[in-house]
Amino acid sequence: MPDVDTRVPVTVVTGFLGSGKTTLVNYILSEDHGKRIAVIENEFGEIGIDDALVIDAEEEIFEMNNGCICCTVRGDLIRILGTLMKRRDKFDYILVETTGLADPAPVAQTFFVDEEIRAQLRLDAIVTVVDAKHLALHLFEEKEEGIENEAVEQLAFADRVLINKIDLVSEQELIQVENQVRSINAGASLVRTQMSKVDLDWVLNAGAFDLSRILEVDPEFLGDSEHQHDQSVTSVGIEAEGPVNLEKINGWLGWLLVEKGVDIFRMKGIINVENSENRFVFQGVHMLFDGQPDRAWKPGERRVNNMIFIGRNLDRDELDTRFRACLVK
Amino acid sequence: MSSEVINELQFSTQPLCRTDDYVTSIDFSFDGRFVGSASVSGEASVHGLDANGIVFAAHTGDTTRIRFSPTAHELATGGIDGAVRIWNLSGVLIAEEVRKGWCNDIAWRPTGVEVAGVVGRSVVRVLSNGFNGVKHQELDATGECVGWDSDGRRLFVGAYGVVLMFQGDARAIREYPWKGAPLVVRISPDDKWIATGNQDSSLHCWKVSNGSDLQMTGFETKVQHIAWNESSRFLANASFNVISLWDFSGKGPKGSRPIELTGHTSRIVGIGYLKTAPEILVSAATDGTVCLWRPTAKGRSLIARHDTHLPLSALAISPQSSTVAVGTDEGEVFLLDIAGIQQTVTT
Missing domain, CATH: 3.30.1220.10 (CobW-like, C-terminal domain)
Known part of the structure; x- marks a missing residue:
């Protein structure tokens, strides 16, 4: 491995419908960071920023017959990322926005399993946006037997959690939301936001999947x-x-x-x-x-x-x- | 790595042509007189071996595939704009079909009357006479790859979980199911076997007649390139820098180990048998090397290795001569003449 990792970083943005995912993506794109960013998302939002490319994805899940019974990857991501990395004018950063109901596992596993992607891209962090007012509703939603609660999974996979829409809840409710998040995922870093406005260094180049920067667990x-x-x-x-x-x-x-x-x-x-x-x-x-x-x-x-x-x-x-x-x- | 003296290949240091970006696909015309390339820039190129030719805008966004007609001076391209197009050699559009999604693969019917392609979840058929009227078929998953049998009666389409067989323009008449994602499908020249290379680092084969299947696993990486030899006895597949060769004679490869061909140091971008010397397999890799192999169960198999010092991205083999074309990730196309090697081999 070279000393400097030249692979293009990828941040995955997850979160329930209405939590503020697209607002976060738009906010990142509109900020002055000097990066050329490609966004892969499910539905085109109101994005029209110079130097950014928005690609429509289909969330196509492939099961992998590699002896690992839970291994799934995103077939559409493999195609899209493979195509992006062939370009001479490469992007500096890639954002993947998942749908509100997506299981983050196939996205994360794509970066472990496909060697071409692994060679050219690095998964930087999984960022989950939470609607402070409605989190409990989603977390405790009754699911049928065997059906995963996606809101719980999205928190469980997160490296960074944005507790968003804090203006809609009291301090006491916020503390409760934070405790709920930590009771599922004690390893993620939390930040409180309004309109998904966050310090970009906190979500981009976080290095959460970087082995040499494995977080000291608190x-x-x-x-x-x-x-x-x-x-x-x-x-x-x-x-x-x-x-x-x-x-x-x-x-x-x-x-x-x-x-x-x-x-x-x-x-x-x-x-x-x-x-x-x-x-x-x-x-x-x-x-x-x-x-x-x-x-x-x-x-x-x-x-x-x-x-x-x-x-x-x-x-x-x-x-x-x-x-x-x-x-x- | 072999320490034996390996033959040197003749190599033209002048590119045949240049496009603006990464060459995704490259092909020879049926008579070997023209070479075409597809580029991430959206361009396609057509050049004679004398380097006279054209580069033209074929698609909006990447051109993903280029394939010449097996019977006429026409070529087809596919792109991420969802279009499958047929052009003449001057870059004039003859026919097209556009669907939602990216075109991942195209293949000419061996009779030359149509091109089949997969675009998103559609199987697209484009007639070379310019008439429209062939029914398109919808798939349950994104189409990844297409291939025809030798006489063009049956079309095979690979998508996640299945290879479908179509006959005429009717619905799929047969399904070859298997829970995996095929990246490339090739029918053996004797039309007995379907072979796919897969995302999950495996090779899967079905008997066309009864659907009985074989699975070869344990490759280091996904299998993107496979090739049958002329007699259908050997199936070669590339996984990262290694080529594996499976013997389908007798009881077939079940339970057997493949012959492994090693000599490249990085990802292989294309493999294929020479038409003029069908016992020879050619391969190219991103490390810039082009290798010629004459695989036998025992003994030496690497007969030539040439380092082009180019970042290779695609390979094509002339159907009529000892010429090989390679594309680079800088958008260039080069020709290699391997005539000298063939003489060495045959004497």
């Missing part, structure tokens, strides 16, 4: 205290000091991907491997996994294993116990 969010609702999608954080045995941790990762991959939406973490001077960093989407040795531990740095899992029906004790069994005694 343990404050990882306690059980945030569990206010009986819900199946939660975050589990593991923090443990001490080195792990390489062979055992490989076995643990294998178990995790095969047995829990279907239920894990996102995971990322830092591992302290025995006899290694470097941190090992990893991330994953369902059964797709990306891991590599990272920078060296600094002198005096606490060598802590630190990771977060966001998913469905996660058993905190099981994950924690099995991980701790890998620690060198």
Whole structure:
């Protein structure tokens, strides 16, 4: 890998209908950032900005027969991104806006599975826009057996969450909304917005999928205290000091991907491997996994294993116990 | 990488033509006298081997495919504007059909009377006599690829989850289902097999007659290029920088391992058998190399490798001579003469 990642970054914008996704995209396009941006979205909005290209997408989902039962990709995105990257005048940035009902997994997995896309583009972050006034309504909407609640999934996959339309709710309601978001996804960064107006550096080039910039998980969010609702999608954080045995941790990762991959939406973490001077960093989407040795531990740095899992029906004790069994005694 | 002395190919350092951007597709006319290219710029080009020719605006947005008629001096193009067009060699439009979506693939009926293409979720048929009247068919998913059998009686269309067989202009008469996304479909020259290269790094084959199927997996990347040899015995497929060759003789390739051809260092952009020396397979890759292979079950198979030092993007093989054309991601087209290599091979 070259030192400087020259791949074109892609931000995925998700959120329920009416949350302010298109407003965010329009806001990004209209700001003076000097970037040539291509937008891939489902319906053409009111976008007519110079130097921006808007492409209509169809959200066509392909299941992949690659031994991973939950692996799906967006066939239309593969075609569109493949075509964009052939152009001599390449875009500096790509935004993908999904429909309100979209499951973010196929979009994220597209960037792991297709090697041509992977070689030329990098998934920068998944940004989810939330309507502060109506979030609870969507989160607790009764779904038929086996049908996913897309609002929950969109939060579970997020790296960045815009709590939008804050002018329509009270401070108390806002705190409640933030707690609801964190109880599903303790790893995402939150910001309060009106009209989706946000610091562009916060949503563009966030580097949330960059292994070398794996976020230090804030343990404050990882306690059980945030569990206010009986819900199946939660975050589990593991923090443990001490080195792990390489062979055992490989076995643990294998178990995790095969047995829990279907239920894990996102995971990322830092591992302290025995006899290694470097941190090992990893991330994953369902059964797709990306891991590599990272920078060296600094002198005096606490060598802590630190990771977060966001998913469905996660058993905190099981994950924690099995991980701790890998620690060198 | 082979350490053996590999033959050098003759290579014209002058481009045959230039378009403004990445060459997506390239083809020879049936008589080998003309080369056409399609460009991300929306242009198409037609040139004689003497470099006389034209570059013209064929589509709004990328031209995705260019294919010459198998019987006449006409060519067809497809573009992301949703159009499938037939042109004469002067770039004059003869016929067109436009549908919603992008044109992902086109193929001439071997009789030369029509071009079939997939545009979005439509199967489009354009008649070369300029008359309109062929029924279009709708698909459940975006059409990815099209191919005809040898005499042009049956059309095969690949879309997510299925290959459909059409006969005449009626509805699909047969479905070859399989849960995967085909990127390329090729019918064996003896019309016995359908083969697809797929997004999920696999190759899938069905017997045309009874639909029984075979699946080859374990490739490093998606399979975008496949080619049958003239006798239908061998099926070659490219996945990233490796070509795999499957033997369909006897009991067929079920349970067997392929012959693997390695020599390229990056993504292969095209493979095909030479018409004038049908035992030789040609391949080109983004690393700039063009390789000639004479695969046998044992022994040496790479017979020539030439580094063009160009960022190659497309490959075409003349049906009449020892000439190969390559396109680049800068929009240029170059010719390579491989006559010397054929002499080496036959002596």
